[in-house]
Amino acid sequence: VARALIVHIKNTSAFRFFSFAISKYFFDCLLHFDNAHVILFPSKSQVFFYRGHFRANCTNRPYLADLQRERQAHPMNIALLGFGTVGKAFYELTLGRSDLRVTSVLSRRPRPELPCTVTNDFDEIVRDRSVGIVVEVMGGLEPAYRYICAAMRAGKHVVTANKQLVCAHYDELLELARECGVSLRCTAAAGGGIPWLTSLSRAARLDEITAVGGILNGTTNYMLSAMTASGVDYTTCLREAQALGYAEADPTADVEGYDARRKLVLSANLAFGASVREEEILCFGISSVEEKDFTAWRELGRVCKLFVRAERHEGRISAFVCPTLFPAASPVAQTNGTGNLVTLRGARFGELSFSGAGAGGYPTGSSVLSDCVDVIEGCPSFYVSRHEAKHIDNSAAAGRFYLRTGSETVCTGPITVAEAFARAEPARSCGEPVFLARIEEE
Numbered sequence: 001v002a003r004a005l006i007v008h009i010k011n012t013s014a015f016r017f018f019s020f021a022i023s024k025y026f027f028d029c030l031l032h033f034d035n036a037h038v039i040l041f042p043s044k045s046q047v048f049f050y051r052g053h054f055r056a057n058c059t060n061r062p063y064l065a066d067l068q069r070e071r072q073a074h075p076m077n078i079a080l081l082g083f084g085t086v087g088k089a090f091y092e093l094t095l096g097r098s099d100l101r102v103t104s105v106l107s108r109r110p111r112p113e114l115p116c117t118v119t120n121d122f123d124e125i126v127r128d129r130s131v132g133i134v135v136e137v138m139g140g141l142e143p144a145y146r147y148i149c150a151a152m153r154a155g156k157h158v159v160t161a162n163k164q165l166v167c168a169h170y171d172e173l174l175e176l177a178r179e180c181g182v183s184l185r186c187t188a189a190a191g192g193g194i195p196w197l198t199s200l201s202r203a204a205r206l207d208e209i210t211a212v213g214g215i216l217n218g219t220t221n222y223m224l225s226a227m228t229a230s231g232v233d234y235t236t237c238l239r240e241a242q243a244l245g246y247a248e249a250d251p252t253a254d255v256e257g258y259d260a261r262r263k264l265v266l267s268a269n270l271a272f273g274a275s276v277r278e279e280e281i282l283c284f285g286i287s288s289v290e291e292k293d294f295t296a297w298r299e300l301g302r303v304c305k306l307f308v309r310a311e312r313h314e315g316r317i318s319a320f321v322c323p324t325l326f327p328a329a330s331p332v333a334q335t336n337g338t339g340n341l342v343t344l345r346g347a348r349f350g351e352l353s354f355s356g357a358g359a360g361g362y363p364t365g366s367s368v369l370s371d372c373v374d375v376i377e378g379c380p381s382f383y384v385s386r387h388e389a390k391h392i393d394n395s396a397a398a399g400r401f402y403l404r405t406g407s408e409t410v411c412t413g414p415i416t417v418a419e420a421f422a423r424a425e426p427a428r429s430c431g432e433p434v435f436l437a438r439i440e441e442e
């Protein structure tokens, strides 16, 4: 089966004739092809036809209007895998749109309330040639991994919010998307409703990104904010976060910092054109925080946030996830609730910060929707075109640390991140009370 057809018409009047006289018939025919890629290069215009959708940079205005009508006449069909908090919100956000529509939902249980096809058989979705994008918001590694690979092999674009999956199979998924000539987008995987990954990839095209860092987990930020403000205990806060749908199905990933670490992996990979391994990144969560820590931080005029940080210096990448104490008046300290605040540093353009809702149905569903629109408008297959495997090297990352072990609490002098984690490790591995927080310098 031909995967691409290139029509080269040198002469503009021939293009006009082509576009008005036969394009309707020609394009209608192509709409029935899977993977139809048509690029027209007339002398003064460029028109991209992509699975029934157009992106035009065209001096021929009437023709542009034609394209617009064509696009509206054929909305992109989406299969939605997962109908939880994010899936439902995404579905609602698509209602009434003319450019895309959810035509099937993969669900274990019947959903008579939905007007589209509801199936528990993924093969039915893969075989459906009318489906152009598979949106995966199920979470977890399996069967999500098998599903998105099968979808790409069937020539369908994939939009996912699954950071665990993209992190675990980063190299392989990028390669598969490239081989299959489809787009793979995962903006909702880091930063919830903030277009963080798209902004980061755009910034990385312009300048050398030397650092990324921020609050990237809504659940722990919600919990730490509540504990700071009202002294409510850890268990109550966690229950509230789960009831509100912020925490992952298993809250371990949130409270132990693994969710934030996966978001850091994606951020570092895009920022530095790298592929780093999740297991190499030192990680300390908030599950062992106690009321007395908040009292001590209040006296220091500090507020604790679960913070991720990755830096590139002379080709080496440092990265770690650690509770961090910020001056109470700083913008990071004042980011409360499920808010995320994340910053990139460009070697020449300096720091850019992004903030917004880091979790929740509509914010995350909006990022998924934005990826779908990007796919329709012909965005490149992934955020970066090349990447290189890199090991984490924290030897140059240093700071002062708050360390509570047993009944003893100390604020250290400047030590390396590796040393701080090593000091906490003996108590941590024995399950004894220990808490570690980096002290951000003013």
Ligand code: HSE
Residues within 6 Å of the ligand: 189, 191, 192, 216, 217, 218, 219, 220, 246, 247, 248, 254, 259, 358, 359, 360
């Ligand atoms: N559990 C995640 C968080 C959801 O709290 O940030 C959004 O990724």
